[in-house]
Amino acid sequence: MPSPAVLTAHDLHFAHDGRDVLHGVSVALRSGTVTAVAGPNGAGKSTLVELLAGVRSPRRGVVTCRGSLALVVQRPAVPDTLPVTVHDVVAMGTWSRRRRLRPTAGAVAAAIDRVGLAGLADRPLASLSGGQRQRALLAQGIVQRADVLLLDEPAAGLDSRSRERTRAVLAEEAARGAAVACVTHDDTSIEQADVVVRLEDGRVL
Numbered sequence: 001m002p003s004p005a006v007l008t009a010h011d012l013h014f015a016h017d018g019r020d021v022l023h024g025v026s027v028a029l030r031s032g033t034v035t036a037v038a039g040p041n042g043a044g045k046s047t048l049v050e051l052l053a054g055v056r057s058p059r060r061g062v063v064t065c066r067g068s069l070a071l072v073v074q075r076p077a078v079p080d081t082l083p084v085t086v087h088d089v090v091a092m093g094t095w096s097r098r099r100r101l102r103p104t105a106g107a108v109a110a111a112i113d114r115v116g117l118a119g120l121a122d123r124p125l126a127s128l129s130g131g132q133r134q135r136a137l138l139a140q141g142i143v144q145r146a147d148v149l150l151l152d153e154p155a156a157g158l159d160s161r162s163r164e165r166t167r168a169v170l171a172e173e174a175a176r177g178a179a180v181a182c183v184t185h186d187d188t189s190i191e192q193a194d195v196v197v198r199l200e201d202g203r204v205l
């Protein structure tokens with residue numbers, strides 16, 4: 001028996017600047033599974049994840065989420081001039097549909113350790129490499145232990161060891177019961193996913 005869907009999206013339509021980019025997309029994300037959202041550039045993957053997260057609203061269709069949700073974006077929403085450390089960013093948590101408790105210092109340290117950034121916790125985010133920042137954002141997403149974890153290309157620009165670590169972290173998140181969905185161009189992530197949603201021209205294949 002498949003686990004029940006924690007997040008369902010039904011018949012989503014969305015237009016950027018009056019141009020339709022999603023045409024009737026439906027998906028269901030289940031607890032304990034990793035879903036890879038794959039497809040060519042411009043297929044609508046990031047837009048779909050933003051609709052699932054509630055960052056954007058569909059022109060038509062509905063998203064239902066029966067739990068807490070964390071979204072891991074590709075770029076930090078904080079400007080480089082803001083003097084925030086890796087620890088601050090992770091402690092801040094990420095976009096969330098629901099109010100949540102501030103993570104404990106121990107949980108923040110554990111999340112930073114899991115993404116392989118132990119030792120860099122007190123470094124300003126702006127001083128990190130692109131790949132290290134990506135991993136800081138992953139730590140920001142996992143620290144919340146949300147029921148649904150959405151990620152937009154968390155392995156973009158990472159070296160092979162870091163990509164492998166990211167895949168392992170997402171598998172661990174699913175193993176603790178999260179419904180994980182991840183936009184990816186990484187063949188191994190697609191092969192290892194429990195479910196693959198393939199988008200092309202705004203439609204699920």
Ligand SMILES: Nc1ncnc2c1ncn2[C@@H]1O[C@H](COP(=O)(O)OP(=O)(O)OP(=O)(O)O)[C@@H](O)[C@H]1O
Nearest residue numbers: 016017021039040041042043044045046047048183
């Ligand atoms: N802010 C925006 N304003 C206008 N059009 C946009 C905007 N963001 C995306 N689009 C358009 O919407 C379509 C889907 O874009 P989206 O970023 O969702 O694709 P994607 O599958 O995530 O692509 P990639 O693999 O390159 O990240 C594309 O045609 C893109 O040009």
